[in-house]
Amino acid sequence: MATAVKIEGTDRMELITGSEAIAIACQLADVDVITGYPIRPYDTVMQYIAKLVSNGEFDCEYIIAEGEHSQFEIVKHASAVGARVFTGSSGVGWMYAFECLTVTPALRIPMVAMVGNRALDDPGAFGVEHNDALAVRDLGWQLVWVDSPQEALDTALIAYRVAEDRRIFLPCAISCDGAFLTHSQALVKIPGQDQVTKFLPRYDRGDLLLHPDNPITIAPQANEDWLMEIRRQTAAAMERSAGVIREAYTDFAKIFGRDYGNPFFEEFETADADVVLVGMGTLSNPVRVAIRQMRKEGKKVGFVRVRWFRPFAADELAKCLGRFKAVGVLDRDFSLGSPYHSGVLATEIRSAMYPTAKRPPIIGFIGGLGGREVLLPDVYKMTDIIYQAAEGKTQPLTQWIGVRE
């Protein structure tokens, strides 16, 4: 589909939110079909896309569905007939689409979605929690967390490149923390169309294209004679994903000149660190500030920000975290009744560390729920606890941070 107005030239700077950055990435990726249904904070992306479309700057099929279930079904079908698609939701809206989220990976639909992370009802709340996106963690969705509008834009382009790779053909959700990212503006370098075109090949569905010239049946009923083989195929695609992500980041750095280093997680002040905190999303900001402060006091603290949660870079992350005397994992989510009543990320990291020789103590923290800020004193407190664990003092394996008690 032709884009009405192409963005000429190379980088231009814009002061935009994370949501607007995603909308611009859709325009640059020349997405064919976009669906929406309003829910905060995802609705901000809808607004920016609507504006681009109505200004004649973006030519796409922009469909407002009657609910999230239809919203995700529409793009699933559009993708099956060869359209590049974008959609997304937040909180319980994402949950309302759950059936469509479960069918997408096995059908090998490279849907790209933005999850504006939001607490799940009840109570009705707008603020960020990561439980919405994490709910699909076992199903074949690639999940990535970003912490700035620039990273949101870049990661959306990378998400298309990875999802639509014939070796993968799996959906990808980009998680953007509600408010902190979706509603906060920062200066963003917007790349030129020619660079994006160079980076992002056309979506070619090949032999899986639903078209009269390629008559196929998609998603018939299948019994126990077929299910395991189908699951194994989807699993194999996810197993290939890490390699394709790595390729995409390498090409991205070459073409756009922005090098994210290790695609899977970002290390901050870890080279000489005794202890580290691990987390996802925008909590990186207060954590980095606190670490700079603590380093002035001689505390060697580092931070590891996990970007790609699926695929989970278990080997690399385990090797990285094995270097420290103790590790604290700050989850902006909960996993009630899970091992040690920890958050999801802490449980995953413990699981990743198990087969390795160097296993420092791991303390899980749960904080920043419902959009509550993670403040500097919270980070100091967590660091103290991690240090005590490093010194061999037994600590509760899960602790709530920033809760009134």
Add this chain to the structure above:
Amino acid sequence: MGRLWAVEVVYRGIFQKTLAKNITRAIVLAAHHEGKPGISFGRYGDSPERNGIPAKAFAIVGTDDITLEEGMARYEPTEVDISISVDDTLCKGVESWAWYGLQPINRLTKPGGTLLVTSRETPERIIEMCHKKTTAYNLAVLKAIPSFSGLWVYKDDHTDVRILGAIAKFVPELFGLASVQKAILQEWHDPLKATSAARTYETITSVPVKPSQGNPEKPYEFVKPKWTEMRDGITIPAIPHGHAMTDAENHKTGGFQPDRNPTFKKYLTRTMRPVVNFDTCIKCTLCWLQCPDSCFDVTPEGLYDANMEACCGCGVCEAVCPVKDCVTMVNEVSFSDNASQWEAWRKDQPAYQAWLKGKIAEKGERSHGFRYRGQYAEQLPAARAEADGND
């Protein structure tokens, strides 16, 4: 380890689902009266909620709990003491929704075991329908029409309890008649049904079947692909369009024969098949258009030949045909192969007409379902008389 018994009931989906369940339930209850634990289950993968699809239910009984658990380590038994077919047309084979090709009706019957079939046919005719087996077994025919006791209607014709009586006769170590009668009273609270079971127990007999007897045809089978060999994305390519047909008599080509799925044929769902009078066909196309399974091949001269590898026997063609007696549904037991009727007609038209007339004359009872309200009531007196006379 103690002793294990297995019973399978092969039945038609929907039409006989409850019948099969009741039989296997009662087996376990009867065994329980003799202190033997058991489990009854329907094969889930058969997806038996579809009209006529061949499906199976099982009862597994052990002398003790550990033996039963050992027996259930593999859910579906590899051999059974007695195979029960509650519809004689199933003797042609079983192809359920499970992807395993065609399984002979006697496949699981253990050497020296019994195949029990409800039918009005002679044992000789039933043996012809069953595939040859390398080991000897026994065949017992319980005189009855296929009982229509499924999801929506339970025709209480005592087929259930008569089969239980027969099991007590052929597998006496499993349970005796007294236990069967206790289980019947417990399940149905009907002394008449207990009497029916006793009558079958006293009168039913079996005949030996030698390895040399039966249908010599090799059942079709195929190898399921590995995950690396399958297309991804849960996509299945369309079957190719098909091709023109060739007239073996004059070598004229024309018409159209669609290609069909070579690994899932599903014709064993059929209990009736259409026979076509090509001499009265007016080539109106209605059967071809309306057939839900695209089973009609269009011949070079524009006639419609129902392909028996594709026909599920639904009877729509008979219902839509505007010509009297041009398409007639005939009970499947009247046929021994899937050969083309059109080819037979091309070869020798007078002989075909004679064959056709013969088949229509022995048309047979429609196996399942009723054509009109009140048909069951009409069938009852004849069925009672037959049971009284022959059982």
